[in-house]
Amino acid sequence: MGRLRIGTSGWTYPEWRGVFYPPGLVQRRELEHLADRLPTVELNASFYALQRPGNYPSWARRTPPGFCFSVKGWRAVTHEHRLVDVQDALADFFASGVLNLGEKLGPVLWQLPPSLRFDAEVLARFCALLPSTTTTAAELAAFRAAAPGATSPAGVEERPLRHAVEVRHRSHENPELTDVLRAYGVALVTADTGGRWPLLQEQTADFSYVRLHGSPELYVSGYDDAALDDWAQRVRAWSAGGRDVFVHFDNTMAGRAPFDALALAQRLGR
Template sequence: MGRVRIGTSGWTYPEWRGVFYPPGLAQRRELEHLADRLATVELNASFYALQRPANYPSWARRTPPGFCFSVKGWRAVTHEHRLVGVRDALAAFFASGVLDLGDKLGPVLWQLPPSVRFDADVLARFCALLPPTTTAAAELAASRAVAPGTATSPGTVEERPLRHAVEVRHRSHENPELAEVLRAHGVALVTADTGGRWPLLQEQTADFAYVRLHGSPELYVSGYDDAALEDWAARVQGWAAGGRDVFVYFDNTMAGRAPFDALTLAQRLGR
């Protein structure tokens, strides 16, 4: 059986305060509150901007042993450069402190914008650039240190496998060649439930599964009822039974449903 981790996409939301977070809980304690109840969280701030190097070890220190952060890749790679000519941007991303999560670093998520169409050659070249280990990521980081921090020294990083997942949003990716490209590089294809707005692809291309539940039918808002959660529990159990680790993140954050849906799914799976 693979290991199943269930969490939320981010943790800093006003809608959660006084509902999931107890009234009066200091905002600086919200991560600890979530990490005491769920096994993982998707770190989103890293998508919008390179983080200060001190942020990553701080997040790691504030969570219990065994907790895991998936880290959303910088949008300069996916949205500005659109996967082309991104070696320097990748180096800057890994130089910003990501590796300082240590053994709490989970997969890196690369979310493509809806305007990026499937191009097998572009995707293959991008996947070939993704570092397969933490030491390879540190070496890439050391090749170009940029603000806001300096590159991580390869000598300070314990070597571990580094997992990557790609989420696609253009219908042109509903192409069998997509799975072939990702499988050749050991990159996971994200299964994303978006209420039909973007493709729902369930083919597994790596030794782990990565699931993002954005809300259905209303994106980022709708909660999941018992029947829907039972359906997702069955899929997760199937992937885990096949030996894959499974990471599931609820992104229906805007009405405060995400943490409760995550807890319910975890309970259904005995986690």
């Protein structure tokens, strides 16, 4: 069996307070509360803006050994440049302090906009730019003026760096998509979106990445016992051959995500 990591997408939600988070828990302790119960979380703030370099080691220090942060890639790469001419934006992203997570850095998630159609050549050029190790990411970052406190190439311990791509336009339901991603070892995200966007389950890398956004109501609906049993069966099958699996619940708006994550983990003996 590969290693299973089941968690949530983000952790700072008013709807969780007094429900998942105990009444009176101060907001700055919410990450610690979640990390005591789940082994992974997606960092979403990195999608909306480049973070201060000191944020990343702070998040790492506040979580226990073995905890893992999946990091959502900066939207300038995916939504503004739409994967074209993105070397500088990629460099800025990695220069912003992402590598300061150290051994707690997990996969980098690249979420494509719903309007972005499949283009095999564009996707292949993008995948070719993605650094496959932390040291190559640091070397890429060094081409740009890093913010004060960002990790320099000399200070980075070399580790593999994984990438996952979540597609949303129906044109990606194309066999060429998996050919491109397999060629570069990039995982195709399996995303449950209540039918709004494609549910693709092909495995294209040495790990699986799953995002459960809620069904039938996006970001709101919880998963009942039958649905959790079904997802547990899929996750178990993907991990059976030694593939690591990352699952992040994004049905955050009604506070269901952490409870669904715990329920799925229990089904998988975690």
